[in-house]
Amino acid sequence: MPREVLDPDKSTVDTASVEAGLDALDAPPTGSRSRRNLFRAVVSPIIAMVITVVIWQVLWSAAIWPEYQLPAPLTVGEQIWKITQTGQVWEFLWVSVHRAVIGFLVSVAVATPLGLLLAKVPLVRAAIGPLISGLQSLPSVAWVPAAVLWFGLTDGAIYTVVLLGAVPSIANGLVSGIDQIPPILPRVGKVLGAGRLDSARYILLPAALPGYLSGLKQGWAFSWRSLMAAELIATSPQLGFGLGQYLHNAMSLSDMSMVMAGILLIFLVGVGIELLVFRPMESAVLRARGLSGAL
Amino acid sequence: MTMTATLEATETAVRLTGVRKTFGHGNRAVTALDGIDLRVAPGEFVCLLGASGCGKTTVLNLIAGLDEPSSGKIELTTSRPAVMFQEAALMPWLTAARNVELPLRLAGVRKADRETRTQELLDLVRLGGVGDKRPHELSGGMRQRVALARALASALDGNRGEAASLLLMDEPFSALDAITRDVLQGELLRVWQTTRTAVVFVTHDVREAVRLGQRVVLLSSKPGRVVQEWSVTGLTGADELDAVAEINARLREVISSHAA
Ligand SMILES: Nc1ncnc2c1ncn2[C@@H]1O[C@H](COP(=O)(O)OP(=O)(O)O)[C@@H](O)[C@H]1O
Ligand SMILES: [Mg+2]
Numbered sequence: 001m002p003r004e005v006l007d008p009d010k011s012t013v014d015t016a017s018v019e020a021g022l023d024a025l026d027a028p029p030t031g032s033r034s035r036r037n038l039f040r041a042v043v044s045p046i047i048a049m050v051i052t053v054v055i056w057q058v059l060w061s062a063a064i065w066p067e068y069q070l071p072a073p074l075t076v077g078e079q080i081w082k083i084t085q086t087g088q089v090w091e092f093l094w095v096s097v098h099r100a101v102i103g104f105l106v107s108v109a110v111a112t113p114l115g116l117l118l119a120k121v122p123l124v125r126a127a128i129g130p131l132i133s134g135l136q137s138l139p140s141v142a143w144v145p146a147a148v149l150w151f152g153l154t155d156g157a158i159y160t161v162v163l164l165g166a167v168p169s170i171a172n173g174l175v176s177g178i179d180q181i182p183p184i185l186p187r188v189g190k191v192l193g194a195g196r197l198d199s200a201r202y203i204l205l206p207a208a209l210p211g212y213l214s215g216l217k218q219g220w221a222f223s224w225r226s227l228m229a230a231e232l233i234a235t236s237p238q239l240g241f242g243l244g245q246y247l248h249n250a251m252s253l254s255d256m257s258m259v260m261a262g263i264l265l266i267f268l269v270g271v272g273i274e275l276l277v278f279r280p281m282e283s284a285v286l287r288a289r290g291l292s293g294a295l
Numbered sequence: 296m297t298m299t300a301t302l303e304a305t306e307t308a309v310r311l312t313g314v315r316k317t318f319g320h321g322n323r324a325v326t327a328l329d330g331i332d333l334r335v336a337p338g339e340f341v342c343l344l345g346a347s348g349c350g351k352t353t354v355l356n357l358i359a360g361l362d363e364p365s366s367g368k369i370e371l372t373t374s375r376p377a378v379m380f381q382e383a384a385l386m387p388w389l390t391a392a393r394n395v396e397l398p399l400r401l402a403g404v405r406k407a408d409r410e411t412r413t414q415e416l417l418d419l420v421r422l423g424g425v426g427d428k429r430p431h432e433l434s435g436g437m438r439q440r441v442a443l444a445r446a447l448a449s450a451l452d453g454n455r456g457e458a459a460s461l462l463l464m465d466e467p468f469s470a471l472d473a474i475t476r477d478v479l480q481g482e483l484l485r486v487w488q489t490t491r492t493a494v495v496f497v498t499h500d501v502r503e504a505v506r507l508g509q510r511v512v513l514l515s516s517k518p519g520r521v522v523q524e525w526s527v528t529g530l531t532g533a534d535e536l537d538a539v540a541e542i543n544a545r546l547r548e549v550i551s552s553h554a555a
Contacts, residue, residue, distance in 0.1 A: 026434030290431025
């Protein structure tokens with residue numbers, strides 16, 4: 001077999017076209033996301049919700065449970081309409097959401113260096129790794145009594161509970177993101193001339209991003225949950241009036257339609273922020289790497 | 296005594312003198328390499344041939360500075376050789392062009408220069424049109440060519456152009472199908488002729504070694520030593536087939552000596 005290099009003119013042309021053909025045949029198809037996917041992602045949850053409301057309506061009409069245990073969907077809707085009309089709903093939402101966002105951001109600021117330390121310093125990991133994982137499975141509502149005794153009925157107590165709920169899951173997300181980096185990538189970085197800092201900036205952090213993002217998403221869920229637990233238990237005039245306090249009031253008034261309105265609002269905020277903020281971020285990151293999966 | 300020095304003389308791209316490498320300690324120690332002597336001239340294409348587990352990857356890791364020899368001396372003219380692995384190992388979050396650009400960015404090359412250089416290298420591996428694609432949108436052969444362009448970027452520009460370049464390749468085509476491998480071998484020769492970088496190419500495939508290399512160096516297994524060398528520059532037709540047959544026979548001999 002003659003070597004191509006000895007016959008550059010002819011063989012170069014041949015190789016070029018063979019190669020172009022191979023590239024065309026071999027490259028994975030780059031299908032754009034179909035309309036059916038969009039339909040599935042947007043329309044199917046709406047249908048599921050409609051069905052839920054219909055079942056609820058039917059159960060209510062059957063009058064199996066008394067009104068004070070199962071109010072009509074419409075009564076709950078009116079309850080939400082009422083606080084929207086008076087503008088109170090914006091106050092509840094503002095108080096709760098701004099607390100959750102501040103708590104979440106502080107958690108990110110604490111958990112990110114903590115996660116880097118846990119992932120990169122074996123001694124730190126051996127010492128407090130199990131503790132952090134354990135905290136993640138401890139319901140953060142368990143911290144409310146302690147936080148109230150430490151800080152009294154203040155914002156400090158509420159943020160303590162939120163941080164104890166969110167920090168472990170964000171830190172653990174970052175740790176698992178770093179653990180899942182294929183070992184070949186840092187080696188490639190090294191042979192391409194990356195020092196420790198460059199390696200962290202150009203290789204480790206971007207490579208760990210998917211795990212970090214899923215940690216952030218979970219961290220948000222934990223912030224929101226912990227905040228609601230704290231607001232529900234620690235109620236006092238100087239704490240302002242958030243969704244948790246609204247729910248607490250509803251319970252004191254034994255007003256089931258108000259209770260359900262509160263639950264609905266809490267649910268909508270939690271899901272809404274996940275769908276509007278975290279899901280698009282996560283799917284953009286995953287899609288760029290060809291890992292889109294079911295998203 | 297371990298040392299990695301920079302060569303003064305320009306007639307050598309890399310020189311290994313009595314390089315030994317032992318993994319582990321005590322009675323669980325494995326001697327992977329036992330006294331390797333090897334010299335590669337600037338611009339020379341050398342193939343390291345040997346059965347699986349004979350220490351080929353270990354040799355490349357030592358030259359690349361990813362590992363330290365237990366004893367012996369490794370001298371390089373370039374401060375940092377470029378390496379291409381069996382897998383393309385592209386950064387999945389970067390486009391093909393950004394991957395090629397990465398070593399230039401790490402070396403602090405100016406943005407405008409980086410862009411021209413990246414485009415030149417992508418054109419060189421005939422991927423000029425797919426610079427904005429992500430690794431997962433490319434075929435295995437295309438990814439390996441992006442990896443080649445990236446390695447060349449680090450070989451030719453990564454040292455701020457100060458020293459002669461060296462490209463280390465660890466079975467870069469062995470995971471590809473036969474047609475793609477054949478085409479890429481031709482591409483590599485073309486790129487090598489264009490860039491005139493020295494290449495140390497590791498393979499367990501005798502035909503690949505004879506086709507690509509100017510010199511074929513056969514390693515024995517457990518521990519790895521240099522068994523024999525052949526000069527295979529410019530062999531064609533029957534001569535090339537003879538060389539393949541001869542080296543193959545010697546390789547089989549070396550491997551069967553382990554049966555006992
Ligand atoms: N990190 C390591 N620890 C222990 N043994 C190793 C390590 N790396 C390689 N070896 C041993 O060294 C020998 C040579 O390995 P390697 O260089 O990978 O061979 P090749 O690339 O020729 O297949 C093998 O016997 C292998 O088991
Ligand atoms: Mg190997």
